[in-house]
Amino acid sequence: MSFAKYRHAFLIGLQSNIVYRWNFGIRALFSLFHLAFVFILWGAAYAGQTHIGGFDLNQTLTYFIVILVMQFFIGAFNEDYQISEDIRNGLINQFLLKPINYYLYRFSIFVAARLVSGLLALLPILIALPLLKDHIVLPDELWRVTLGLPAMIMAALIQFTIAYIFGLLTFWFLEIQSFIILSLAIETVLGGQMFPLDLMPVWFYRISQWLPYYYQMYFPTAIFTGRIDEASALSGLAIQSFWVVALLLIAQLLWTRGLRRHTAVGG
Amino acid sequence: MKLIDYLRIWLACARYSVVRTMMFRFDFIMWALVEFVWMAVNLLLIQVVYDHTDSIAGWSKYEMLLLVGSSMIVQRLIMGFVWTNLFEMARNIRTGHFDFFLAQPGNPLVMVSTRKIDLDGLANVIVAIAVVLFAINKLGLVPSLGELVLYALMIGCGVLINYSILLITVSLTFWLGAAQGIEGSYFTLMEFSRLPRQAFKGVASILFVWFLPAVVVSNVPANTLIHGFSPLNALWLLAVTLIWTTFAIYVFNAGLRRYASASS
DSSP: OOSHHHHHHHHHHHHHHHHTHHHHHHHHHHHHHHHHHHHHHHHHHHTTOSEETTEEHHHHHHHHHHHHHHHHHHOOSSHHHHHHHHHHHTTTHHHHHTTOOHHHHHHHHHHHHHHHHHHHHHHHHHHHHHHHGGGOOOOOOTHHHHHHHHHHHHHHHHHHHHHHHHHHGGGTOSOOHHHHHHHHHHHHHHTTSSSOGGGSOHHHHHHHTTSGGGGGTHHHHHHHTTSSOHHHHHHHHHHHHHHHHHHHHHHHHHHHHHHHHOOOOOO | OOHHHHHHHHHHHHHHHHHHHHHTHHHHHHHHHHHHHHHHHHHHHHHHHHHHOSOBTTBOHHHHHHHHHHHHHHHHHHIIIIIHHHHHHHHHHHHTTTHHHHTSSSOHHHHHHTSOOOHHHHHHHHHHHHHHHHHHHHHTOOOOHHHHHHHHHHHHHHHHHHHHHHHHHHHTHHHHSSOTTTTHHHHHHHGGGGSOGGGOOHHHIIIIIIISTTSHHHHHHHHHHHHOOOHHHHHHHHHHHHHHHHHHHHHHHHHHHHOOOOOO
């Protein structure tokens, strides 16, 4: 099996996403405003105390800055919608006839898209850096990089595969947009984008550790920003690998089942 | 056209929206649920922050809930009455379908803004009101009838301000054309209406409290219930409402003059 075709898909993805550079740029600019909201809210919450949940204000703000960068580098944006459109419009038919794996094709484009959006998101952050730099405190242990990077890559896989699975639901449901936004709300909380998960009650945190959402954003961010120790990071990587495999299997199952229901019309 | 004619058209549109919603009941339930869950997520954020602190800029947990609830009422009313209309307006300007509204024998702005109603947004207005009532109860407040009427009027001002901001962002399409996602700036800005005014310091205070009308829409009504009527605050809200509504109508009309339809 040759990977050259996926390299081409990646390159085409790169080009088509550069076309949308302004969209990503504007989106990144808006997220700076969201960061301002976070700074104001947490700045006020920290008034009169130095630590919340064992972390000082700058550590918490760093967490939100890293989450923001993560969103643009590994977050699924509208992949679910694109896949859904492919199925609905019958574009998927061409992949059934060619020796190309649809998942890998879509994933190649996803990687290209995140490369573009991630780099574009860095621009407004770099511009805001004079304001942000006093608040950024990152731990300097080496293991946080060596464990954080694989955690980040697997997080990207989980993000994409969940989006892929939602896209495949189009085989069964006509309209999946409401499912997607509903699931986004759950991901926002359980992925730690709304607040660091470690601020939740212990029982809640423990449960969330067994769910895939924990590993799609919070986990790599917590490793990089010093919110979890090495032992938890190692055991977390094991659970994360389990979820990657499990989600890939579910995606494969839905794909084969879905194709059985699929009717290709027209030419 | 007289006001009564506009009202009659709006009622016809509303009736059509209700019939349409009833045809797609599952969709209605799903979208109402989606909005409800997002509201719950925002309330959860307050709960988590107050698990670790007693006050945010001098506001207790239930005062904050009253603030966020007020902001939610305004936003749900916007979602229910105008969001779809203005969102579609941006698309129609791009495609040229906007001609349809210009051809109607009424004020284009009214025609564009009142075409559809979203029942799922309106359903959640009730939830937002319930949040405010819950907070009032927890705070042990007993607002007088006058204060409640004032509160409702202030929420009305908030809706007008939100509508104006949304209209300005959408009207930018007249100039920018294909700048998709510009509507998102409205949501970004209105996120700040969930924060107490006292939390804003320095540049943030100038920008979000004084220059942009994000904070005033929720803080003034919430303050009226918590601390009683303040004429100064009411005047502030009224002035902001008048300024932004006038400005929004001006921007829309200026955009309208630029509109050149689309090919074919």
